[in-house]
Amino acid sequence: MVSAFVVLALVLTCAxxxxxxxxxxxxxxxxxxxxISTLRPLAPVEGLAGRWSTRPLTGGDETQGEDGxxxxxxxxxxxxARESLDVKAFGKPYTIAKDxxxxxxxxxxxxxxxxxxxxxxxATQHDDPQIxxxxxxxxxxxxxxxxxxxxxxHTLEFFSLAALPxxxxxxxxxxxxxxxxxxxxxNGNAAIFVVQQDGTLAPVAVxxxxxxxxxxxxxxxxxxxxxxAANASLANGGNKVNLIYGDRTVATGVPVTVIDGRANVPVxxxxxxGGYVSALASxxxxxxxxxxxxxxxxxxxxxxxxxxxxxxxxxxxxxxxxNLTAISLGHGTAFAGTVNWKGTGSPRIDHRVFFIAETINAxxxxxxxxxxxxxxxxxxxxxxxxxxxxxxxxxxxxxxxxTHVIGYDADSYAIYTRTGTTWKSAYAGGGVAL
Numbered sequence: 001m002v003s004a005f006v007v008l009a010l011v012l013t014c015a016x017x018x019x020x021x022x023x024x025x026x027x028x029x030x031x032x033x034x035x036i037s038t039l040r041p042l043a044p045v046e047g048l049a050g051r052w053s054t055r056p057l058t059g060g061d062e063t064q065g066e067d068g069x070x071x072x073x074x075x076x077x078x079x080x081a082r083e084s085l086d087v088k089a090f091g092k093p094y095t096i097a098k099d100x101x102x103x104x105x106x107x108x109x110x111x112x113x114x115x116x117x118x119x120x121x122x123a124t125q126h127d128d129p130q131i132x133x134x135x136x137x138x139x140x141x142x143x144x145x146x147x148x149x150x151x152x153x154h155t156l157e158f159f160s161l162a163a164l165p166x167x168x169x170x171x172x173x174x175x176x177x178x179x180x181x182x183x184x185x186x187n188g189n190a191a192i193f194v195v196q197q198d199g200t201l202a203p204v205a206v207x208x209x210x211x212x213x214x215x216x217x218x219x220x221x222x223x224x225x226x227x228x229a230a231n232a233s234l235a236n237g238g239n240k241v242n243l244i245y246g247d248r249t250v251a252t253g254v255p256v257t258v259i260d261g262r263a264n265v266p267v268x269x270x271x272x273x274g275g276y277v278s279a280l281a282s283x284x285x286x287x288x289x290x291x292x293x294x295x296x297x298x299x300x301x302x303x304x305x306x307x308x309x310x311x312x313x314x315x316x317x318x319x320x321x322x323n324l325t326a327i328s329l330g331h332g333t334a335f336a337g338t339v340n341w342k343g344t345g346s347p348r349i350d351h352r353v354f355f356i357a358e359t360i361n362a363x364x365x366x367x368x369x370x371x372x373x374x375x376x377x378x379x380x381x382x383x384x385x386x387x388x389x390x391x392x393x394x395x396x397x398x399x400x401x402x403t404h405v406i407g408y409d410a411d412s413y414a415i416y417t418r419t420g421t422t423w424k425s426a427y428a429g430g431g432v433a434l
Contacts, residue, residue, distance in 0.1 A: 026052075026075045033071065042073065045362055047303025050075045053362035072362045074332070115140045123168055125396050133396065135168060137161065189213070191233035192402070193263070194389055194413065194430075195243060195271075195279040201256065201263040203230035204402060204413040204430045207285075207394060212415070215429025222432050227261055234263060237283025244280040245271055246293025246327050247391040247399065254281070276323040276338070280390045280402060288393045289328035296326045296335060304335045304357050307364050312341055312351060312371075325388055330399050330418070334358045334367075336388040343376075350374040354386035354403065360421045368401075368416060368423040384408060400426070 030042050030052075038056050045051040055070040073080060119138035136143040142164035189208050193201035203222070206213040206229045216225030234241070234256055243251040243265070250271065257264050271279055280287075296304065301324060305316040312319075324337040334356055341351040356368035376382055389402040394417070401416040401423060412431035416423040 024080050026073070026078050026080055029073060029080050033073075039071070045072070045359065045364070047300075047306060047364050048359060049297065049299040049303075051359065051362070070362055072359075112141065116143060119143055122164070135164070137164060189229065189233045189236070190282055190284040190395075191230040192285065192392070192400075192415075193230065193241070193281040194402070194404070195265065195267065195273065195281050197267070197274040197278075199264045199267045201230075201241070201265060201281055202430065203227055204280075204389075205415060205427050206230055206233055210395070212427040212429075215427075223430070226430060231258060231261060231263065234258065234283055241265060241281040241283050242286050243268070243271070244282065244285075244287040244390060244392045246291075247287040247289035247329065247393075248292060249286045250279075276387050278389050278404070280392050282392065285392050285394065287391070288330075288397065288399075289391075291328045291333070293325060293327045293390075296324055300326060300333075300335065303364065304337060305339070307357060307366065308337065308339055308353065308355060311366060311369065312353065314341055318342070322385065323387055327388070327391065329356070329358065329391055329401065330397075331358050331360070336401075338385055338387050340385075348376045350376055350382070352385045354388075356401070356423060358421075365421065367418075367421060381408065386414070389413070405431075 033039055033042060033054060038058070040054050040057055042052045042054045045053050052073045052075070053070055115138040116136070119136035119141075121134055122137050123135040125133040125135075134143075134145045136145070138161075140161070142161050189206050191206050192204045194204055196202060203226050205215065206226065213226075213229055216223035239256045239258065240253045241256055242249050243254055251268055254265050265281065267273060273279060302316070304324065305319055305321070309316040309319055318341055320340045320342065322338040322340060324335060324339075326333050326335055328334065335358075336354075336356055338352070338354050341353070343349040343351070350373070352372040352374055354368070354370045355366050358365055358367045360367065370386055372384060372386070374381065374384055384407050386403050386405045389404050391399050391401045394400040398417060403414045403416070405412050405414055405428075410431065412428055414425060415427040417426045418424075
């Protein structure tokens with residue numbers, strides 16, 4: 001049987017109710033939750049600044065894989081920024097009006113539960129046959145729910161009624177919409193490019209509807225098939241692209257110059273590309289993140305590296321960081337990193353790791369963990385690694401995480417999509433194999 005998780009997340013636009021909502025002081029919310037006699041005291045989430053969690057005194061600890069529920073409070077400058085209720089119901093769908101009403105009401109108040117029960121469906125969107133998004137309009141709130149039948153993941157978030165049109169637009173949904181298999185930016189092929197430091201657009205993939213076109217051979221040179229299909233997508237889009245940085249669209253309608261089959265764009269001064277930092281471009285696709293890509297704080301960096309070192313079985317001081325980035329991937333702040341654990345002996349064996357660290361059910365979790373064991377006999381053999389490029393919306397809110405995979409004598413790109421609480425490879429192609 002499949003476990004079902006439910007995350008009910010308040011966003012900043014919610015209206016006031018009997019419960020604490022974003023904008024209230026953390027002290028007031030901590031005091032309010034302390035009055036609920038069945039809850040444990042709020043405790044900081046290890047390694048995550050400004051994040052607190054509590055769960056019932058009795059019942060299972062769902063963060064340890066048991067049936068149960070927990071409350072997570074996210075703060076910024078001592079003010080509540082987001083609050084969520086996480087419920088795990090083994091072997092059955094989670095229904096607010098049935099088995100969750102009491103726990104939900106104890107945190108957020110009965111009026112919100114009643115409002116959801118009385119809400120009306122205004123749009124339904126299908127990302128694939130097993131994932132359904134439903135948009136509802138209540139009397140006080142609007143709702144977006146996601147039902148993922150592949151792994152029993154059920155998510156419900158609520159926001160202000162005024163934000164409903166924006167949410168429908170963000171997820172390419174329209175009132176009374178039926179199944180959608182088109183890309184967020186329009187119909188037809190949607191090319192994805194990496195924007196390099198000099199403005200060169202390196203083709204990664206071409207997505208047709210909900211599938212990726214086979215990339216073709218890159219043996220000895222970049223794939224002619226992929227290059228031609230990507231350039232055709234550019235032409236269909238009027239030789240203009242959206243620039244995406246940190247899963248956010250930072251520029252639209254940027255003109256593309258194509259010479260001898262190679263595409264190039266002017267890079268805005270605000271995009272500091274180079275080294276391990278790059279961006280994405282597409283004539284039709286966009287980014288959807290609410291917060292900018294950034295460097296982690298010192299506390300975040302320490303927490304993430306401690307988690308990575310523990311998983312490797314070493315100490316944080318033994319890790320060399322090649323890249324570590326804070327980026328929004330739809331579940332709050334995630335951390336994408338490439339680290340090296342240098343070995344000893346001769347020949348030396350290094351461990352090169354690319355990971356995505358996210359908070360799942362109030363616990364720091366490596367939702368993507370790729371380890372390469374590199375036998376180093378000469379300096380040139382230290383190059384292989386996988387690095388974050390960026391992320392973008394593949395359509396209907398489905399995030400595509402793009403990475404650059406560098407080998408001994410080849411490079412390529414990978415695209416991962418979220419399956420439940422982990423990332424799975426959905427595509428590999430592009431680059432050159434020499």
